[in-house]
Amino acid sequence: MSENRKVLSGKIVVASHNAGKVTEINELVAAFGIETISAADLNLPEPEEAGDTFIANAELKALAAAQAAGLPALADDSGLAVDALGGAPGIHSARWAEGDIEKGETPGRDFERAMRKVEEALTRIPDAPRTAHFVCALTLAWPDGHCESFEGKVYGELVWPPRGDLGFGYDPVFQPDGLAKTFGEIQPEMKHAMSHRAAAFQKLVTACLKD
Structure with missing residues (x-):
């Protein structure tokens, strides 16, 4: 099995036009001395998310940005x-907001x-569990064209x-297990320690950001 490719310095593009995601990712990578610039700052187009899994869509977006920016x-x-x-809404989570x-x-x-x-859909199901x-x-x-992909979850x-x-x-309606507050009520540093993005990022750090 080949080793993961490393990024130990320099600049990377955060391939997102979502300001919240860009901010979270910037805060996560800041400790590694890596400079970031967003796809929005570079005026890169948003590719159609045509994949049928989260990883397929992440790869599509990352490859489009890397090839357009040369980074x-x-x-x-x-x-x-x-x-x-x-x-549901799953990979269509953003579309439910349209x-x-x-x-x-x-x-x-x-x-x-x-x-x-989401709430209206749940109310149409008798005794629906509220787990997510x-x-x-x-x-x-x-x-x-090389890619390294990682997935994290929080229940x-x-x-x-x-x-x-x-x-x-969806942070204001999601209360993670073991916490009495939603992701919309906790400070960013607390969310960074336990979120789905943090779980995926820790895997990426181990594989690609540490020598």
């Missing part, structure tokens, strides 16, 4: 999987709308109404 790129694909909904113009919804991404859609987990796939890609349950404004996405 290693780190991409995240993550989402909320609700047990009672068969794992407005359906045909239904009279305002266009654009609105996670308050997405959280409400977040999944994060991280891919580090190089301009030559918990959904609350309603949403609580807290410190996170992003």
